[in-house]
Amino acid sequence: MLFNSSTFLLGFLPIVFAGFCAFSFSRLKGFAGLWLTVTSLLFYAWWRPAGLPILMVSAVANYLVAGQLIRRRNQPLLIAAILANLAALAYYKYAGFLTVTANEALGSNLIVPHIVLPLAISFFTFQQIAYLVDASDGEVEEHSFSNYCLFLTFFPHLIAGPITHHREMLSQFRDPDRFRPRLDLFAIGTTLFLIGLFKKVIVADGFATTVRPIFATAAGQGVQTVEAWTGALSYTLQIYFDFSGYSDMAIGLGLMFGISLPINFDSPLKARNIIEYWARWHMTLTRFLTAYIYNPMVVALTRRRALKGRPMPKRGKTTVGAFATLVALPTMITLFISGVWHGAGWQFVIFGLLHGSYLVIANGWRAWKAHRGIPDRSNNPIFIAGSVLTTFLAVVVGLVFFRSPDVTTAMSLLGSMIGLHGTTLPLPAGHLPGVPALAHALGANIGSIELVDSKSIARIVLFLIVVWALPNSNQWLGNYPTALGFVARQTATARFAPILRWKPRPAFGVALGAMSMVTILYAVSAAPSEFIYFHF
Template sequence: MLFSTTLFLFSFLPRALAASWLTSFGPYWLFLLTLTGASAYFYAAHIPAYLWLLGLSAAANYVIATLIGKGHRRWLYLAGIAFNLAPLGYFKYWDFVARNIDRALGLPFTPSNIILPLAISFITFEQIAFLSDVHAGRVERGSALRYAAFISLFPKLIAGPIIRYTEMLPQFRAEKRPSLDLIVTGLCIFSIGLFKKVAFADQLAPSADRIFGLASGQLVSGTDAALAIAAYAAQIYFDFSGYSDMAIGLACMLGLTLPINFFSPYKATSIIEFWRCWHITLSRFLRDYLYIPLGGSRGRISRTYVNLFLVMTLGGIWHGAGFAFAIWGALHGAALIINHAWNSIRPATLAGSRLVSFVGWTATMATVLFGWIFFRAVDLATSRNMISSLFTPWATSTLEPRAIHLLGFCWLLILVCPNTAQLFGFSFLLKGSESDYLRQIPAAKLGLVALGGTLLFFSVVIMVSGTPNAFIYFQF
């Protein structure tokens, strides 16, 4: 059940909000139970048979956390991590590994056509972080109901953010509940994200899909290759930005606060800054639960660079089972190494130079756009054809003028307009806590409501006139 469908917007969401609102007046456990039930229904709408997997995984992790909390047993903690990685390895990587083993041995490969459970990658990381924080004494396991509400929370199931139990448990203990003000505010934020998805991301998708599809079997013109890369870069930007807004808006309607996961990454002047703004919670997870345990930057500089490269390559593989994803991650790992090396030798006088910032932004965007070729292509052959096509004659594009005009307008929005949180002053989103900002400035609140209502109306018009596209990060 996608957020950008009428089924979600006019069936599931009103019922979930109504049930949450009504139960919020009673004991808090009843509200949490309702929230968990609504999330379970949302999860089962994807593939009902996989609901048992979510329940079993959550129950097992809670039991393991209980045992870890009593004895701080390292072997049990490591066994818990292995327990979480096993389903991810099977569902996400089994076909890829079996295909390549059969190819190496010259055996026929029969795909098992495994359907990926909803949010398995995000849930796996959240549960690993949960066990790690319990093992390190950073958080208590809390009640079983609180943990169930945390791990199944439907606003973050499709594509994150990867939230930590340390962020949600205090909100549950404070008995955060929905209110009319939060519902209105959250609906407006959700509407902004929905409009980004259906009006921009979904409209850019056909251009990128057509050219990348052609490149799977042949070269295309240099013009089409460049436009397709730009179209996909803008598509994934609005797709992920839109989803991040929608997730935050939905949580706000429920009285909860999710962390910022996206913050104008295409304005970054370095690849380091890019990863501080793109999929922020994934970057944070990789840093805290992989990079630092590997040694981080505590050892020799060569070891630091090896850790960076390894973490980013593994981050690429996390996105998908394929060599193209590994190359994409390795590319970003190499870029981070170069960025850190430059920072270590850069003269202090150049720190605030506008020229250096512009050169840094240009190099960052070139790296990001080049990397999207591997991220979007279905295989290495398509990636190779797209790269080769950039060096072919730049003839007139085969894309329709309307598609090119839309692409230009979208890039203008990306580079000129501020991030949603900046645009509307949602300082509470950045601080991770509620604020009375909108209550203090009624005009801003009324303007936000008017904008949200307008965007929601046009989004619905677009939704009912076309077929919704799945979120790009839905497949991860």
């Protein structure tokens, strides 16, 4: 079921919230959590009921194993449970890709299995692995099956995150003052949900109409430079507003039920470097990968290096060997895992390794500056703008692989972006002084462009201004509680324009109401499109 569908907006959500209120304000308040669990399972099964048994078997099996690990630490059992979770994920998500790869590499004729990917298997697998590890380490404070199921299946985050941690969720389920309908949280949550809905159905889906034909053409005959850049930039903004919209809607839905979900998206395109970008994009995935893959790897490698008596890194001083072993290697492995987590295909492998390389370069640059005593950050506006733009372009290149159906298409589009397939400037550019002569000198043409129009370019310019100049949704609502533990950064534009901070005033209510009416009417009248992260 999609958040932007009429079934969800006009049926599921009102019924589920009404039932939650009925239980919460009656003598049966203990059943409010059970009601949310059952309805969340219905939400999950709506698209494909056959996926529900997979989710339930996974939940029950991991709960039972966690119980054993809580009672007595058992390293072989923990390893076996983690491998079983990863094996299930590998079978459903990668069996087809691995079979095709084996056939191509070995010339074999293995039958490619037709496997329907269970919704959210990547998300609930990671959540349960974290629970198992923490259970083994003695960090699980509560082991209630009802709350465990609700933690795993709570519908606002079930399909595409955020990837929640058991400590931050179970403590809220136990809090009677929090886990109930509250007018203040309902108002904030509804506002955030409607903002997210607008981002999805009006903004992100608007960019999708430009992206689809350009990437489809690039997969065949190829496109020229302006079309390639329009497609790449449009997809960057499409996935930005699609994921930002989903994150807002998920957090907003959680607040309606008195639950704060962790922040998962915090204006990543404003990042000054790729390290900061990953700290602001899919933040809960970064948190999981750091806590359960990167950090344990660094600790193990550090101990091994210390036992061998090799030099250890110190602040402002490290050796090439120490940096390669303790920073570069764990980073590349972690981002490789991040890449294949996102999808089965060589394009996702390259996406992960590309971002791993970005991070290694960024960390190396940071280490070199520390060694030379150069401040890590500068407040010079020109430097900030250059850093943000450089990071943005690196992200755009990575997203070309992320969106392309295969590596060939990605390379074709990147080739077009640097002019290998010809350049045609739009007709209006020919009327600007000096442009025709410059185009002739560069070997470019001036004429009509089939896949790009002025509206597509204007949309890109408009929303790049929105992304870089305006506060994000959580910052706009920064005077009120939104995401779990989120502290809003004060933006420069908000200091000079009070309208960029939400307040419960009639003018804000009228504006939001008008936007919401248009958005909901559009959403229920059109066929809903999936969120991009539903595929992972």
